[in-house]
Amino acid sequence: MNQLLHFSFKVIIFSCILSINHAMGQSDNPCGAPALAVNASCTFTNGTNAGATATPTAGIPAPGCASYSGGDVWYQMTVPAGGAFTIDMNSNGGMTDSGMAIYSGTCGSMTLIECDDDDSPNGLMSMITRTGHTPGTTIWIRVWEFGNDNNGTFQICANTPPLPPANDNCSGAYPVTVNPDYLCGSTTAGTVAGATASSQNAASCAGTENDDVWFSFVATNTTHSIDLLNVAGSTTDMYHSVWSGACPALTLVAGTCSDPNNSIVSGLTVGVTYFIRVNTWGSTAGATSTFNVCVGTPPPPPANDDCAGAFPVTVNSGAGCGSTTAGTVASATASSQNAASCAGTENDDVWFSFVATSNTHTIDLLNITGSTTDMYHSVWSGACPALTLVAGTCSDPNSQTVSGLTIGATYYIRVYTWSGTTGATSAFNVCVGTPPPTGPCGNATNNDFCSNPATLTQGGSSWSSSTSTTYSADNPAGLSFCGSIENNSWYQFTALSTTEVFNFTNVTNCNNNWGIQAEVYSVTTSGLGCCTGFSSVSNCMNPGVNTNGTVTATGLTIGNTYMLMVDGWGGDQCDFTVLGWSAIGILPVEMVALQALGMESGNLISWQTITESNNDYFEVLKSTNGTDFYSIGKVLGNGNSNEILNYSFFDSNKRAGTSYYKIKQFDYDGKYVISEIVAVERISDEEGIIAAYPNPTENVITLEIKSNEKINGVIEISNSNGQIMLTKEVFGKHLLIESFDLNAFENGLYFVTYKDDYIKSTKKITKN
16 A cells, blocks of 8 residues: 555656646646736747647637647736736747637636637737736636647737727817828828727728727818828728718718728818728727828819810821820719710710721720729710710720721710729820721731732742741632641732742741641632632642642643642641742731740730831730630830840739730731730739639639638629629638639629638629
8 A cells, every 4th residue: 555655646746747847838738827927018928839738628618719629738817907908929930820719717617708710910820809807817828739730839928908099089080181182292190009999880881990090181172082091010901981070979971981091082061070980991809000091182173074175086097006195084073975875983984086087996095093993985976065875885995996987077985984983093095096907808918818918929039938826727618728727828929931839948947847738729809809719720738747848830821820828737837938939918027035924013025026027016915714815905016127126015914823925916007917825824922812714704703812811701792783692701721712603693794802801802703
């Protein structure tokens, strides 16, 4: 029996030693938890949960968050005077994703107060802020690694939150000087650190008004702008609204709830004092955000606010934009013309005019800057103010082609922001261009088509061309060829002998090493010059490999015109040279060194030309799938050149994934050539919805959502009337891809929004 007692005594001593060792930093069980000091500001102390085990569940409820799986350690803390405190955590090279729960009671019988995953501003660490506790009582603090999968060192602190600012309630509102313009030369500083909820209606707007502060201004105009500038601190997602009346009996000014940090407030009374309520959007307590408040005064409406003052736009002779006219919607008002004529909200429209010099013109809105870049435009005919919308010209894209115009007639362009939000400041340039003509057979006037061939003349040293994707498949009825046709081009010549020979040399740079194929035809044409019949008068050069070859045309009638057709075997893209002939009318600009480079603020597309002849401009085309391309801008050419020239275009749309680009080059007489395709892949540095595709969509829309912290929020899809059509909670680590079936939705415009405590991001999508 004495031996048994001796053994038990040693076990007790060993347990005490373990408890003493844990108490030096933190404890594996609550009863040995060391005291965590509460300071005026956060002073981190080091800790670790390496080797920690799971706390027994008897008398201690499970935390209920942050994937608790054991490995927890404990602290205790005494509630300071005032009953408010913040407990914050930071990574220290070990634990990087924490969970934290706090309890009341005793170390053996506890009540869970709150559990937090990653509300700290320090990455994925935890933070809890509490008010209204009884001073002197004990708080038990439980700490663990998310999922118990990366245990190690961490830092923890406890501090009293800051005192409420003097403008915590509207009676202490800070006065803001009203600026005479939008430039914000005078601002008033503020912070929500320590702010508490005010007595005014907490459900008046979206967000959570638990940390609101107040500002005031005296209206000097019926309309003013409100801007929150230089936002910094624990979160930059702010909310503001405008109130009227006398404190505390204030009334929300209708339509002034604003999640964006800038808004326009209309319908004010000059000389009356108004109040601005500012708070963080999220509900997390303890925010420390700072900012500056600016109240601005809008300029008078622009001179072209109505069609009678429309700014004239010079029509460019080509589709390039060498001449543009500047405009802005700042302070623009709604015009008398039909406000439901097109989509969007025509409440800030301005007007431009042009005199048609062709039956077809292009309209481009360029260099868009300001409060929004989402513009809308349409074309109108008639005399002001009795204008009529030109059918089919309502355009959400910033570029369109308008056909069926009357040469010499004056037309009007109506430009406005898509959104109904008032006070937009968007500026832009308007370009009216003249697109390249088509031939009488409906084809572009270049040697991609039989009806518009290049011209060959005997006696030259040589001519060169290619079977690049510049050329499409032109396969008129009645054409018989020894191979398939994918990218053929056409060349006419006049026979000076009954036999003519075409020696193909330097067949190089073939993509697939399949080479080229060629044949000569006698061609009949319609009265318009369209190719209607073909008779072969030569061998069909069709080697199927990358090699030189010869096409010999025989039985020719001297003085008659014949056609040489050249194609890539199986669509191969090759360069080639033909000896003993010269050529005119081949697509003129030789582009090289095309590349797309992902940069911090967007994608840079660059290219060079070795030679230029009759070069009007380049059109930059983009695709998200490598097949469906659309225009994103134009770059003027240099006409004629025999030296290397460098060109570039910057695409500021930083979508995640792969973006494809190609260049379409136009000469002055409408001929064009399309380059090869280049691509750039990038990972977005933005947060929220970084991509929505395909857009427009017929049924399924796919969203890419990115967060520097965990994704833990809600996706909402609403229609253009603000009605929420679909809601889904989503969770993930840092990047999430979610698809939604919109097949049951009516065709039209929708808004998809992702929001959590830190992020609110919205994209506009269209279902066709």
